[in-house]
Amino acid sequence: METSVNNLSSNPGTMGKPFTSNIDEASAGAHHTIDKVTDATRPAVERVATGAHQAVDKLADAAANAAETFGVKSEQLKEAQTRITENCRNYVRDNPLATVGIAVAAGFLLSKFINAR
Numbered sequence: 001m002e003t004s005v006n007n008l009s010s011n012p013g014t015m016g017k018p019f020t021s022n023i024d025e026a027s028a029g030a031h032h033t034i035d036k037v038t039d040a041t042r043p044a045v046e047r048v049a050t051g052a053h054q055a056v057d058k059l060a061d062a063a064a065n066a067a068e069t070f071g072v073k074s075e076q077l078k079e080a081q082t083r084i085t086e087n088c089r090n091y092v093r094d095n096p097l098a099t100v101g102i103a104v105a106a107g108f109l110l111s112k113f114i115n116a117r
Contacts, residue, residue, distance in 0.1 A: 092099045
C-alpha cells in the first residue's frame with residue numbers, strides 16, 4: 001500500500017489532471033448557468049426595486065404633506081382659540097351683570113344635574 005501512495009505522490013500530476021479538468025468544466029458550467037439565471041432575473045429584480053423606490057417616495061411625500069397640513073391646521077386652531085378667548089374677555093368686560101347671571105344659571109343647572117344622579 002505504501003508503494004501505491006508513493007507512486008501517487010511521486011507523480012501527482014498524472015492522477016489529478018482528469019479530475020481537475022472535470023472540476024474546471026463543472027465550474028465553468030455552473031458559472032454559465034448562474035450568468036444565465038442572473039441575466040434572466042435582472043429585469044424583474046430591477047422592476048421590483050424601482051417599484052419599491054416609487055412606493056417609498058409616495059409614502060414619504062404623503063407623510064410630508066400630512067405633517068404640513070397638520071402644522072397649518074394647528075396654527076389655525078391656535079388662532080381660533082385666541083380669537084374666542086379675546087371675544088369672551090370683551091363680552092365679560094362689556095356685560096358684567098349678564099356674565100354673572102349666566103355663571104349663576106350655569107352653576108344652578110350643573111348642581112341639579114349632578115345631584116339628580
